[in-house]
Amino acid sequence: MNIFSFGVHFTDERSCRLHFKEQRDREGVVCKRCESTDHYWLQNKWSYQCKSCNSRVSLRSGTIMESSKLSFMVWYKTIFLLSTTKKGFSSKEIQRQLGLKRYEPVWAMVHKLRKAMGQREDRYTLEGMIEMDEGYFTIEAPQEAHKTQKAGRGSKTKSNVMIMAESTILEDLDTGKTERQCRYFKAKVLEDHQVDGTDKTLKNALADDQIIVFTDKSTSYVNIADYVEIHISEKSNEQTTKETLKWVHIAISNAKRNFVGTYHKIKRKYLQLYLNEFVYKLNRRYFGERIFDRLIIASITANGH
Structure with a gap:
């Protein structure tokens, strides 16, 4: 995904949330209480409700965004920056690019994303x-x-x-x-x-x-x-x-x-x-623009704790 397509697809907080929900629906949601995978979607609450025990799971819950006070838009912009270059971005540079006042939340967010990358890599093994x-x-x-x-x-x-x-x-x-x-x-x-x-x-x-x-x-x-x-x-x-x-x-x-x-x-x-x-x-290295969506998926499936 290049900067132009990012600007077209993600115009506000709602568009980022909807995309995140779409990706999360594909991966599946598991109830923390009864481990059921069948849920209703509560649009006004931006949460899932378990069909078995009625417990609720927020859109962020169980992902690396859980407990983060940063907006979905900030997370998405950060994922975009990290996925568009072969080189890395320092947390300080991301803070500057996003125009955020506090460094600590940015630092924590970037390290959570790096942790998610590592957990994704641990799923795969080498052969030959x-x-x-x-x-x-x-x-x-x-x-x-x-x-x-x-x-x-x-x-x-x-x-x-x-x-x-x-x-x-x-x-x-x-x-x-x-x-x-x-x-x-x-x-x-x-x-x-x-x-x-x-x-x-x-x-x-x-x-x-x-x-x-x-x-x-x-x-x-x-x-x-x-x-x-x-x-x-x-x-x-x-x-x-x-x-x-x-x-x-x-x-x-x-x-x-x-x-x-x-x-x-x-x-x-x-x-x-x-x-x-x-x-x-x-x-x-050959994924091209697909790496953005792959990193979104990694952020959903990784254990953020």
């Missing part, structure tokens, strides 16, 4: 051939570290992130030349460099055990062969970066460039949220 490596992302040093470092408030540190790419090898039948193509990505912040954390992260990302995994020779990957079909590890060097783990390193490089150019600073506890947004858009 997987490239896997780790990247070190610059984050703001914890407050306790500031007290011991001369750099003060500007101090930085690194956080370890596991990046996975579902790649395939395509061969040109005429020339015999092979080239790697990539479909989907995943990115997860690791708590440490321990083997258990790496194993758990990979297992959660895979569709089954009929997987071929390519990595470097990191000691964190010693158990991978136990739960995939084939584990191929190569010594980390320039050739490995450009060929075997090509797409992983492209993703790491693009994510770092994206973050540096958009955000003033990122705290470690929020790094996964920024990665959620990056991967969500990356995996939908």
Whole structure:
């Protein structure tokens, strides 16, 4: 959706509400009390009423907009901004674009949307051939570290992130030349460099055990062969970066460039949220204008708490 079509379709609060209701009706409404899926729509209340127990569910209830005091129009404009560019929007920039006085509600709204993106990505797994490596992302040093470092408030540190790419090898039948193509990505912040954390992260990302995994020779990957079909590890060097783990390193490089150019600073506890947004858009890089509606659906189906 471009800015012109957005302005045509969403002219006021009512038009945003009606669109949200239309999308929510498609996904279905579940009663919190009796779990029934049959409801009446109360137009004057903008709520659903359960046919079984008569309890009511507001249009926002059960979505990431629940308990938010921001209007549907503000949410829709924010979703539009987040979905129309490959790069991210800082909460401060969204606040400026929307002309809102308070920063905190905007910050909370944007992070809820990033959380919804991550929950949507967690529904999907990788299959076939997987490239896997780790990247070190610059984050703001914890407050306790500031007290011991001369750099003060500007101090930085690194956080370890596991990046996975579902790649395939395509061969040109005429020339015999092979080239790697990539479909989907995943990115997860690791708590440490321990083997258990790496194993758990990979297992959660895979569709089954009929997987071929390519990595470097990191000691964190010693158990991978136990739960995939084939584990191929190569010594980390320039050739490995450009060929075997090509797409992983492209993703790491693009994510770092994206973050540096958009955000003033990122705290470690929020790094996964920024990665959620990056991967969500990356995996939908061919969706075009459809990504707006997909993000609306993600905001309806995600657990906002």
